Amino acid sequence: MTPPAIDKPALRARIRATRDAFHAAAPPELTPPGPFLALLKPGLTVTAYIPVGSEADPAPLARAALAAGCRIALPHVTTRAEPMRFLAWDPVDDLHPGPFGLSQPHAGSPVLTPDIILTPLLAFDAKLDRLGQGAGYYDRAFDAYPDARRIGVAWSVQQVDTVPTDAWDMPLHAIITERGWIARPMDRAE
Numbered sequence: 001m002t003p004p005a006i007d008k009p010a011l012r013a014r015i016r017a018t019r020d021a022f023h024a025a026a027p028p029e030l031t032p033p034g035p036f037l038a039l040l041k042p043g044l045t046v047t048a049y050i051p052v053g054s055e056a057d058p059a060p061l062a063r064a065a066l067a068a069g070c071r072i073a074l075p076h077v078t079t080r081a082e083p084m085r086f087l088a089w090d091p092v093d094d095l096h097p098g099p100f101g102l103s104q105p106h107a108g109s110p111v112l113t114p115d116i117i118l119t120p121l122l123a124f125d126a127k128l129d130r131l132g133q134g135a136g137y138y139d140r141a142f143d144a145y146p147d148a149r150r151i152g153v154a155w156s157v158q159q160v161d162t163v164p165t166d167a168w169d170m171p172l173h174a175i176i177t178e179r180g181w182i183a184r185p186m187d188r189a190e
Contacts, residue, residue: 006164011131015123015158016054022157023054030056030153032064033181035174039149042069044115047086049075050095050103055120058153061176062118066091073112076104077137083144084137086114100135116149117141119172124152128172128184129163142170149173 040046048062049055062072073086077098087109089095095103119138123131130152132138142150152175159177174183 006162008131008164011160011164012122012133015131015160018157019122019155020054022155027056027155028178030058030060030176030178031180032061033176035181035183036061036151036176037064037068039116040065040068040070044070045073045086045112046070046116046118047073047075047112047114048118049120051120052101056153056155056177058118061153062091065116070116071112073114074105075102075137075141076107076109077102078107080135083140085111086117086141088112100133114141114145114148116151117145118151118153118176121152121154121158123158123160123163124154124172124175125160125163127163128152128175128182129165129169130172131160131163139168139170143168146170151176 046062046065048058051057066072072089074089076085076087087105089105089109093105096106098104121130121132150170150172152172154175154177156177156179174181
């Protein structure tokens with residue numbers, strides 16, 4: 001017997017409310033875990049993002065990447081039909097408003113190829129499947145950069161039993177929460 005289908009919009013609404021409540025209680029700042037720090041090498045490009053609403057803030061991870069000699073890129077979105085690009089960003093650079101409440105680099109900033117993609121998400125499960133906002137930007141980025149390490153950034157309360165997936169979904173290599181590093185067994189480089 002096939003299990004009942006999970007209603008993605010209902011799951012998104014439930015997890016968004018849970019995440020909002022957790023964030024309102026002033027969660028701790030994320031601490032870069034050892035396995036993440038071990039991935040950082042001078043010259044690598046690490047993509048981060050500026051959190052929207054109650055998303056977990058990857059700023060401590062981006063600072064650790066900068067300290068290790070990595071370049072930082074942020075997503076840049078124009079329209080739903082266009083793929084997201086990753087543009088070079090330095091914390092002293094101004095950010096510009098983008099669609100969906102995003103803060104992003106100037107459109108003329110250099111495009112960088114990511115080695116590590118830090119991705120926001122709404123929900124994740126033990127298989128490291130990820131449920132995003134539903135626009136597919138990160139799914140298309142994962143497909144465009146299959147060799148990049150896909151690392152979710154979330155609060156622990158965003159973990160669910162099962163994330164509904166589609167054929168194009170790619171699981172993450174790891175998740176970083178306020179509780180630490182969660183990885184698939186083959187990615188547990190400690």
